[in-house]
Amino acid sequence: MRAPGKRRKATLAVLIASAMGFFCWALIEPPELSVRQSAGYPQLVSVKQLPDFADLCEWPSEDKSSITRLEETRQFELQQASVYAQNGTATTVDVTRPPVRTIRDTYPIYSSVAVDPNFDEVILQDNNLWATAIFKRTDNTPPNVPFTEPQRLIKGAETDIQFNNGLYVDPKIGEIYSIESDTGDKIVMFSHDSIGNVAPVRHLETPHRGYGIAVDEERQEMFVSVEYPPQVAVYRKQASGKEEPLRVLMGDNTGLHAIHGIAVDSKNKLLYINNWGNFSNFRVPGSGKFNPPSITVYPIDAKGDAAPIRKIQGPKTQMNWPAAMALNPDTQDLYVANDVGNSILVFKATDQGDVAPTRVIKGEKTALSNPTGVSLDMKNREFWVANLGNSSATAYPLMASGNVAPARIIRSAPLGYKSTKFGKTEAVAYDTKREEYLVPN
Amino acid sequence: MAYARLAKENTVPVRILEGQKTLISRTMHSMEYDAVRDELVVNSPLVQSILTFKGGSNGEVPPVRVIQGPKTQIQGTDYDGNDKMAIDPVNGEIFIGSATSAGPGKGVVLVFDRMANGDVAPKRILGGPKTQFDFPTPKGQGFPHMTVDPVRNLLIVSTRGGLLIFDRAASGDVSPKRVIKGPKTLLTAGNGGGLIKVYSPNGMIVSSCTEGSICAWHIDDVGDVAPRFKIPVQKLTGVNFSGPTLNPLHKEVIVTSSSRNVIATFYWPEIFETP
Numbered sequence: 174m175r176a177p178g179k180r181r182k183a184t185l186a187v188l189i190a191s192a193m194g195f196f197c198w199a200l201i202e203p204p205e206l207s208v209r210q211s212a213g214y215p216q217l218v219s220v221k222q223l224p225d226f227a228d229l230c231e232w233p234s235e236d237k238s239s240i241t242r243l244e245e246t247r248q249f250e251l252q253q254a255s256v257y258a259q260n261g262t263a264t265t266v267d268v269t270r271p272p273v274r275t276i277r278d279t280y281p282i283y284s285s286v287a288v289d290p291n292f293d294e295v296i297l298q299d300n301n302l303w304a305t306a307i308f309k310r311t312d313n314t315p316p317n318v319p320f321t322e323p324q325r326l327i328k329g330a331e332t333d334i335q336f337n338n339g340l341y342v343d344p345k346i347g348e349i350y351s352i353e354s355d356t357g358d359k360i361v362m363f364s365h366d367s368i369g370n371v372a373p374v375r376h377l378e379t380p381h382r383g384y385g386i387a388v389d390e391e392r393q394e395m396f397v398s399v400e401y402p403p404q405v406a407v408y409r410k411q412a413s414g415k416e417e418p419l420r421v422l423m424g425d426n427t428g429l430h431a432i433h434g435i436a437v438d439s440k441n442k443l444l445y446i447n448n449w450g451n452f453s454n455f456r457v458p459g460s461g462k463f464n465p466p467s468i469t470v471y472p473i474d475a476k477g478d479a480a481p482i483r484k485i486q487g488p489k490t491q492m493n494w495p496a497a498m499a500l501n502p503d504t505q506d507l508y509v510a511n512d513v514g515n516s517i518l519v520f521k522a523t524d525q526g527d528v529a530p531t532r533v534i535k536g537e538k539t540a541l542s543n544p545t546g547v548s549l550d551m552k553n554r555e556f557w558v559a560n561l562g563n564s565s566a567t568a569y570p571l572m573a574s575g576n577v578a579p580a581r582i583i584r585s586a587p588l589g590y591k592s593t594k595f596g597k598t599e600a601v602a603y604d605t606k607r608e609e610y611l612v613p614n
Numbered sequence: 615m616a617y618a619r620l621a622k623e624n625t626v627p628v629r630i631l632e633g634q635k636t637l638i639s640r641t642m643h644s645m646e647y648d649a650v651r652d653e654l655v656v657n658s659p660l661v662q663s664i665l666t667f668k669g670g671s672n673g674e675v676p677p678v679r680v681i682q683g684p685k686t687q688i689q690g691t692d693y694d695g696n697d698k699m700a701i702d703p704v705n706g707e708i709f710i711g712s713a714t715s716a717g718p719g720k721g722v723v724l725v726f727d728r729m730a731n732g733d734v735a736p737k738r739i740l741g742g743p744k745t746q747f748d749f750p751t752p753k754g755q756g757f758p759h760m761t762v763d764p765v766r767n768l769l770i771v772s773t774r775g776g777l778l779i780f781d782r783a784a785s786g787d788v789s790p791k792r793v794i795k796g797p798k799t800l801l802t803a804g805n806g807g808g809l810i811k812v813y814s815p816n817g818m819i820v821s822s823c824t825e826g827s828i829c830a831w832h833i834d835d836v837g838d839v840a841p842r843f844k845i846p847v848q849k850l851t852g853v854n855f856s857g858p859t860l861n862p863l864h865k866e867v868i869v870t871s872s873s874r875n876v877i878a879t880f881y882w883p884e885i886f887e888t889p
Binding site: 264265266267268269270271272273274275276277278279280301356381382400401402431449450451452453455456457458459460461462463465466492493494513590591592593594595596597598599600601602603604605606607608609610611612613614 | 615616617618619620621622623624625626627628629630632633634637638639640641642643644645646647649652654656658660661662663669670674682683684685686687688689690691692693695712713714715733754800809829840841842843844845846850851856857858859860861863866868869870871872873874875876877878879880881882884
C-alpha cells in the first residue's frame, strides 16, 4: 500500500503528464479550412510543424523575459491565423511556423561607461538592448542578488539609441552624450534627468563607425574618433544636426589605423588616440596592411594629414584590441581598456616606443571581462570599467595595480554570467562538422 | 563566435576567435565554412583582405592564409569596406565583391583560388556593363552576396532587386544566363544586404525578401516570378532578419538579425525536400 504522500505525488505526476500532453496536443493545428480554388494539379496547401523537440513542451521557465513570452504568444497567434497559400494563380506558399530556436542575450552588454561625480552617478551604455542605464555611483550588487536596478533607463524608439559605443557626461550639468557606431551614425544628447522613451535634447550627425567621444572643456570642443576611414572629427561641443566639424585629422601620414579610444589633455594641449592597426586606403586597391596596435599622440589642434608627434607601440605594451581611454590630468596617467587582454593598462602620457605599462590591472580577482569602457572619477579617486563580457561595471581605486578586487561592482546579470558578446549579428555560417553556428560581430 | 546548434537565449559561445593575432576587423558581413577542408573563410573588410582559419580555431590564433596586397586588386569603400564574400568548397574558389577606381556602380567580382596566399592576382574578374552589376552605391554600400551551385555549375550574385545567374566560371564582361527580377519576385532594392544560399541537390535559392521575410526561389526560375516559399519572419517575430544560411542535415534555415542581435532557426523541410 502506498503512503498518502506517495499517492499525492503519483496523482500530481498523472495530472502534470495529462496537462503536458494536452498542451502538446493543442499545438497541433487543425487542417486549414480556408476555401481554395482548384488548380487542377497537386499543390502544397499547408505546412505546419511543431518546433524542434529541443524546445517543445519544456517546463515553463520563470527566467524567460517578458519580451520572450510576448513574442512566443504572438508567434502562436499568428500561426493560428495564417493563410498558407494565396488564392488564384499565386504560387508562393507562406510558411508560418515560429522559429524552433532563438539565440539572443536578454541582458545588457555594456560597451562604455561614464562616471558623474557631480550627481554621484555611473552611466552605462548597453549596445545589446539599445539603452543607456544610470546607476548610483555607490551601488554595489551583492553576490546573492541577480542584478541591480538602474535609477533611470533611457530606452525606446524615441531615444534613437542603437549600437552605441561611446559615452561622455558633462561635468557640470550632467548632460549625457552617446555615440552610435553603425546603423545610426550620430551622437544623441540627453539632459541629466532624462528617463524612459524620450527623444534626445539634440543630436549631431557623425561619420559612419564613430566610436569614442572626448571633450576639451576649456575650448568647448568635442572630439569624435571614427574607426574607418580613420579620422578624428572635432566639433563645437554644442554642435547639432548636420553641423560640420571645425577640423578633421585624417590621412595616410596620421598613423591612424582602425582607431577606437580617444582622450584629450586640455592642460598640455595634446590628443591621444589608440589604434587596432588595421589599415587601408579605400581609394587604393590592395593597400591593406596589418600593423601592431598603438597609441598615437598629436597636438590638440592637429588637423589634415598631420603625423603624430609620438607613438606607443610594440609587444611590451600588451595592447590587444585597445578600446576606450581616459587621462588623469594630475598624474598624466593614461588608462586604456584592453578588451581582449582582459586588463586595464596604465601608461605615462609621455611614454614613447615599445614600453611596458607602468601599471596593469589584470587577474581573476579583478572581475574584468572584455573591458571596453573606462572613466575616471577624480573627486572620489576611483576609475570605472565597463565589461562587455559579463554585463557589469567595476570600480577600482585610482592607483590600483595588479590582481585587485574591485571596490564595487554593478551587475545587470547574475554572478558568473557570461555574455553572448553580440555586437551586430549581420551574418551566420554553419559548421557542419561541429554542428555550430559561426557568427561574425 | 561559435554557438552550439541547440543554443538558446543567454548561451555562452563555445568558441571565440578574437584579438590582434586573428587580423579580423569589424564590418564582416559574410563568413563561410568550408566543409570539404574544414576551414573558416572570412574577409577583413577594413584591410582589403581575405582570411582563412583552420576549422575549430579558438582564441587568438592567426589565419593559416591571408590574401592581401596590390596584386589582389581588392578595394572597398569608405562606408562598407568590401564586406561580402563567398566560397565554392567543391571547386576550391573564393569570391569577393570589390569596388574599382571607375567609381560607383562599377564594381566587380574577384575570384581567387582557395589556396591563394599573400599578394596574388585573382584568377578571374567578372564585371562590366553586360553583367548588370550596379554596386557600390554612391554612398559606398550594396556589395553583393554571392553563392555557387556546384551541381549546375552556376554562380548567383545578388543585385538590388534581383538575382543574377552566371556560369560559375564566367569571366570578364559577360551577360548573366538568367535574371530573377521584378515585383512578383518580392526581391527588394535592399536585397544586396541579405545572405544568399542555394541548396544544390534541388536548386532552391534562399535569401531575404520584402517585409523582413525570407523567400525561396528555384535556380531555374527566370524573370518576374513569385517565390516558391516565404517565411514572413518579421511578422512572426517582430524582428527584421537579414540573410539565411542552411543546415540540410536538420532541414533548418538559420537567419540573423543585423538590427537586433538575434539569430533564429526555422525548421523548413520544403527547402530540402522539394524535388
